[in-house]
Amino acid sequence: MTQLLNIEKENVIAAKIKGKITKRDIEKIHPLIHTITKKGHKVHFYFELEEFHGNGPKGLWADLKVDTAHISEYGKMAFVGEKKWQEWAVKAMDFFTGSEVKYFGFQDKAKAKNWIQNN
Structure with missing residues (x-):
């Protein structure tokens, strides 16, 4: 299940991902990507992985x-x-993408939000 989160930066897609990622979850995020790119912005992502049993972050990236x-x-x-x-x-x-990718523990959630919003 994917729950979209509110981040005040218009070019950041934020979501809490719990359990496994479904096709429906991707269908929620995909239009947001188009909205941001149509405005000429790079798309930045913030994901909270809670009880995540899916393909792993690499699967999410795919x-x-x-x-x-x-x-x-x-x-x-x-x-x-x-x-x-x-x-x-x-x-x-991070090694296989052209994006800057960072991992944060839950104790550093505020630090992660600050990092992603300063783009």
Whole structure:
């Protein structure tokens, strides 16, 4: 389940992801990507991974690449999680993407929000 979160920056998509990511979840996020890119902005992402059992952040990234025409318009990505494997997956993803990707523990959620909004 994906719950969209309110972040006051118009070019940031923020969501809490709990459990597994579904096609419906991606369908919620995809139009937001188009809205931001049509305004000429890079899209930045903030994701809170709570009890996340999905494909991992790397799987989420693969799902978000549905619209490869905009891949170069993706900016920073902040992942807030609770598991060591999530941190490792984010570090691996940072190596393979052109985006700046960072992992934060839940205790650093405010730091993650601050980092993603300063783009």
